[in-house]
Amino acid sequence: MTVPADSLRVFEPLPVPRTSVARPDDLAVSVRGLVKRYKDGTEANRGIDLDLHRGEVIAILGPNGAGKTTFLRQVTTELRPTSGHVSVFGVDTVREPERVRRMMGITPQEAGVFESLRVRDHLELFARLKGLSKRDAAAAAKETLEDLGLDRDANRRVGALSAGQRRRILLGLALVGHPQLLVLDEPTTGLDPAARRVMWSILRRTVAEGASLILSTHSMEEAERLSDRIAIISAGQLIAFGTLTELTTTTTLEDLYLELVGDRYPVEEVCEELR
């Protein structure tokens, strides 16, 4: 997936004051020169620099295969960077992956749930695996079920729930135990508009309580409504990064996005074919 550098119209990231004045202890996530090269030679991330501040929300946009998931999986310690450095609340993700994961709630893309478990047991057992005592895990599971609006389904088996409810359980597994950092990979993909709004409201509440959030999405609306800053990744590079206001001074977010990454798809040709 290597794209010649000169074929990309690189959007210079706008200067963001919060990054330049940030003290290290203000950072939830610090990423420097992140490169991920797979065994087959594919370069999924090519030198990404990004900071997420405490209590901040960053949405990552980008086409399929742009390197969003690879980026997030390096932040969550699931993948080891080829080069570069990622730290979470000052802790190196390569040197102390378990300590890093203890501070995080993660919703991976396409993760599966255990259908045979009851909803309450699922949350409670995973809370215990996050290090909570049995009593604390039970209390945390109860609280999360209420937050997610799933308290009436607590005794149902996960396999009996709708796709939207299962997606909420996945989010619940990330939220349970009040982690300081949430990393969500396309958390609302496949949800109907009502379920999506429920998820947004849960996420807003969680951030208001002090959590930092980094999420990937294909939805411009989601990025606009939820995030403090928006990053656009294309061909493994960060090609735009700033607040919504900074990015959309002369255009809309969608137009900017299509201008930056749209030329990777033959949109005009497809439209012509359809005509």
Add this chain to the structure above:
Amino acid sequence: MTRRLSDIWCVFLIHLERVRAEAGPFVLAALVFPAGMYLFASAVGGDAAPTGGNAGHQLRFLAGSIVFSLSLTAISWLGYLLLENRFTGRLRLFATLPLASSSYAFGILLFGLAQAALGIASLLLVSRVFGVRTALTLSTSFLLIVLIVLMMLCGCGIALVIASRARSFSEGSLLTDALGAGIVLIAPIYYAPESLPRALQYFARILPTTYAARAVHTTLAGGRDIASDLLILAFMALVTLTVGFRSMRWCED
């Protein structure tokens, strides 16, 4: 250490719930197939009526069926669970937690041990119905438990390797099924080693089922002289588990 044990217990509980939901296949894997093999071996082995005749043969067939049950539980069933977790994205849920991969593997192994204990206890009960009398005492029962644990560790190591290396769910399932039954049928557990072709006799020497069957047969007959078999099984368990843990991938690269 306490944390590690708690993690193993939680992984065990998560998988234990499946027993309630899918009891049928569990019984099939742990009891029905091995019991069927016992009856088949008894018939083919000369004891047309399993309830009568040669007690030595009956004990050997029972030992073979116990090892068959362990092999199916450890390799086929645990392998299936590990593959399912990997290819349905459940492994990713575990990989995002502050959980050591060994805790995950031992949690699954504990679940397998519980199932093995259930299967073996049922087999011993069923065999009594067919008139098979074992000479198990308290001390030989303890040896039998050690043998069961070692055989399960060997099988779990093999299952870990297959589940980690398989390129697809179907490829992995075929391998675990083939090996779970294959290493029982190739090993001389239903018949004397001398009756195998010479090439297979050499091959059988590297299979844990060969030593497990011999040792289980000895303990069922009330003997305690299984030190060499125990040592070989312990060594094989160490090797297969080491290879299994090393090949285990916490995430896809």
